Amino acid sequence: MVTRVTTSGNYANVLTNLLAAQRNQMEAGDKVATRKNGQNLKDYAKSSELLTAMRSVQTRLGVFEEQNKILTDKLDTQNTALTRVADTAQAVRQIFSEALASGRADTLVEDVEAQLRNAVEGMNARYGGKYLFAGGQVDTRPVTVTTLSDLTAGPPIASFFKNDDFKVTAKLDEATTVTTGILSDDLGTDLLNAFKTFQTFNQGGSGPFTGQLTAAQQTFLEGELANWDAVRADVTNVAAYNGVNQKRLETVAEDLQTRQNSLAGMLGDITDADMAEASAQLQQAQLSVQSAAYVFQALQESSLINLLR
Template sequence: MTRVSTFGNYQSALLNLMSAQSRGLEAQKRLSTEKVAHDLTGYGRGAETLTALKSAKSRINGFIQTGEAVAARMTTQALAFDRIAAGADGARQAIAEAIAAGRADGLMLEMQSYFQTAQDGLNAKHQGRYLFAGADTQNQPISIDTLADLAAAPDVASVFANDELATVSRLDENATLQTGFLADDVGSELFQIFRDIQEYHTGPNGPLDGQIDDVTRDFLTTQLGRLRDAHNNVTDTAARSGSIQARVDSILASHNNQQVSLQELIGDRTDADMAQAVTDLQMSQFSIQASAQVISQLQSTSLLNLLRF
């Protein structure tokens, strides 16, 4: 014969109530956080795999941030190359028009303007840092402002203040690219032409103004060819920069795809089944109500109540 005691019934009902409350609390946490567990302990044996996935995601995020910064800088760099090329091409067109007209009126003013255009490109900045200064990004690579300053310098090389460390960016575990260029590599050829024109202007055959004689025409015709070559070289360098930028964009797109895949893998392990969580919460509430009713009824079914009679 099985003995039934009031204490045993109360204890059983209370345990059921506490268990239902615990299940309800866990279901409520899943609903509020949308996660299976709030710490790695809750994932059991899957915690190690989850840690590895999150570590890989964090590493990819770091490469994405670097890639986005490099892509933005190279976009600005492309605009700077356009300025430098515009300086070379503008100077060439101005000389061609002067030769065609047979007069050099205002030519040196145009040369000064196009020189400053090229100088602005070489002194271009991105987020407060000079693009073509190498590692010394706080100091502008070219400090002179006029053709007279250029001609007064000991030589063209002396007007460039950049160092020799072109910017290198690590975009992946196995991808390290030179994404920067140096001012002297890009602008020396063009600046030498501007210097030669300024020295001719102030020399015995100058000034470059008024009617163009045969000697001046020959000189200017030679500069046309040199400026064409300088423009082509700047354009070629800009094309190499564009090719590098395309590689950066490709690597960045790959990282973004990896990030999406890793997030899906992590989500498969951490994201809670919301429909199941709602069901579990409702079932726990039913259990709590049922256990509470049992406890309430036990108050009227105590053996002590029967002993009163």
Template sequence: MTRISTFSQGQALVSQMLRNQEYLRTQQTRVGTGKEGDNLKEIARDANVLLSTRSVSSRTDSYMGANRELAIRLELQNSALGGIAEIADEFRNDLIKTVNLNSGVGLVDKMKDHMDRLVNLLNTTLNGKFLFAGTRTDVSPITVSSTADLLALPSSAAAFSNNAVKLSQRLDDNRTMEYGVLASDVGEPLLDAIRRVQQFNAGTLPTGAGAYAPAGAFSDPLAENQVNFLVNEFGVALNAIATARGAEEMNGIHMNTVANQLERQQEEINFLDIFTAEIENVDIAEAIANLKSGETALQASLQVIGRLGRLSLLDFI
């Protein structure tokens, strides 16, 4: 008589059923997550490459976050520097108009307005930190707030409290960019130009202006020495304009550098994402086909085990 079953055969069928069950679970996970597995064991062959790729991607993403913040800062700096350059232009135009009109009426008031605006721009902050203070970001980079304060100082340079350290930032593993602008560098020429006009009006001859004595309040009409003094200050105004525009242009270069850096880093992130996906992600069509195959195999295993469990020698007697 043919033997119906043995214990070892039953165990073999159960083992095969469990393997089919595990295979089905794996395929369900692949279809559900779109990934090759839920841990690195599933992709052991490419695990080191994947970990290295993730590390590079994470580091690049970190640089991008810092560079985006820097881009915001540079935009704010650009606005402030542009404003300072505009004040310098207006200052020179005020001198020219005063000479052309041969009247000093309103000139000092305009100087006060220019100074107030300049001080406000130099005290620009971002997240509570002063942009133009060097690394002393918690301290206002300019200490004067009125004409009296400015005239009481021994020089315009004494009005600045920023340090001499310009801020810099690492853009990637291989490049560091110095982007900081110091209040004293960009603001002192204009502040000094304003101070010289105020000094003269207050009766004090500015440095190098001895030929235009006596100093005194600008009159209407202007005295000859007053006209000559103001004409001489055109050159001082041009220096202030050149300084402000130069700082604005350099800041613009830094803005372009950061924008290009962010573009390159985004391209790198995109490439790394694709590379990672080729390792981690499954072919969905293939995974679905495997899932259906696994379901069929498990169902067949269960049916065979079920039929064997119902068999009896009595059926053959």
């Protein structure tokens, strides 16, 4: 049996080879241009499930990273407020010490009341427009006292705190959850009681504090130094707890970044093109196109029609 060789059959074969060569050239060109082995999951058929799983983990880690950036900023703001309250207790102790050293109390009451306002502003600190120490009542000012006389007007100290018992928790990663919420009454009850003790004495029979200190006033102030040391220590302990959370958050952030880098490397091993190999493939594909085009042109020139002209 003799196989017939026809011009149309030759054209079809050569054209098929030319189109295949052009397709290979386009794919090689895309690989060089994008530096990727493919544009979608179907281009990674053997690894598609693995890629999907890895990208899912990558997305989840990215969500944790974004949340933790916000939480880091919030804890920084919280630390500033806690430091302000602790410094207030230290400032009151310093005011008492200076009054004892000078033997005078000319501006003692005014100075202490200024520190009360400073402490209240610290406990009413906000982040993103929401009160930090209000528990779940984030739109309600958690501490309502404004003057020393408010503390001795009759209502108990607890009535000046408007927070509830809800403490905010945060999930730092898949396995780490911390309680970041701090309540104003936990922070400020002893502090306001100390201010109340001062104001009660100031309004009592041995007060008010004006001019030269009396013996009774000196004895009272000396006794209060230790009390204010204890108040400052309590607030400092709360600030230290916040600092522990900040350090823990920093450690988790570093771990998340390490995991992201590892995932990026693993994904790159699958999706990133070997540029030396891709360049060689492109050159080979370009040569194949040129060869197929040359054969096609040669076939045109050698057809029977051209010979009969």
